[in-house]
Amino acid sequence: MNTMRSNAGRVPTAGAAPHILVVEDEQALGTLLAYNLEAEGFSVERVERGDEAEIRLSEMPPDLVILDWMLPGVSGLEICRRLRARETTRTLPVIMLTARGEEGEKVRGLSVGADDYVVKPFSVPELMARVRSLLRRSRPERLANKLTAGDLDLDRETHRVRRGNRDINLGPTEFRLLDYLMERPGRVFSRAQLLDGVWGLSAEIDERTVDVHVGRLRKALSRGRERDPIRTVRGAGYAFDETFGKV
Incomplete structure (x- = not known):
């Protein structure tokens, strides 16, 4: 399994920083996201395949998932659909990343349960703001x-x-x-x-x-x-x- 973890493992800081799973097969973009999320004080784990994400999500759900639409193994759309079908992950915040900017595609992504939808290329500061906004609504105790x-x-x-x-x-x-x-x-x-x-x-x-x-x-x-x-x-x-x- 080609699972990449930032800083050679999730070593928590006192205060238990919110844990975010980044599922993105573009290595450069995944690295950029991890770097900026960690700079914001989050704990980050990265995987590049949909099937790897499924394993991690079943082992221990994170506090939020940043999920690419197009992934090898299992698509981000299908992962989101499965998350919403399971009781343990039904309310897990999901931000979907995609190169598909058409309104119909956005509606499709939101209809399977994504909480937010971000079209590539995107503003990193805006994405960080969306992450914090979602966490404040879904898990206020984490912040x-x-x-x-x-x-x-x-x-x-x-x-x-x-x-x-x-x-x-x-x-x-x-x-x-x-x-x-x-x-x-x-x-x-x-x-x-x-x-x-x-x-x-x-x-x-x-x-x-x-x-x-x-x-x-x-x-x-x-x-x-x-x-x-x-x-x-x-x-x-x-x-x-x-x-x-x-x-």
Whole structure:
């Protein structure tokens, strides 16, 4: 598989930057898009074939897809149609890129579920603005500076975590782990998925490392009889308890 990942792997920064999948078979354009998206603070992954994109999208959906219409393997139009047919990706933001500027083609692209449609050649600043606009509408928490659940507050700008009236001291990895889980309350992540999302695709560490860091996070978050916000799902992985802080 000819999958290209920017910077030799998705190494996340604290604050869990929104992750964008660029599906574009023109290498120069793909490189340009990745460069500008990363300059905007996004985490970027690139693939050049439609069938490769299908694999990545089934493994772990990103926060947004920039999808070329004409692709080897599977067309962008068909990928978009399949995304909208699956429950897990039905609302995934999709920006479709194409050289087809005719109104009928635009209508066709939007009719299969694309959220936006950009004709080549296009203005890169305009595309970046469209990306941010879509993310603000679909996943406002991905661009928020603070996450809150019950008496637990996480501030991405100051890298501080508070529970009630006390500060919680977390290492960089535990901070990213809490950020990643809090952002998606109720969703169960396997150890492999957490390694991907928190440590990065290029990380060469054992899955048991996840258990160690979850244990450290739990110890820091909860004292005495305080409720543990992290839920263990036997045989599946971990989740931030979506009922945490609710009556």
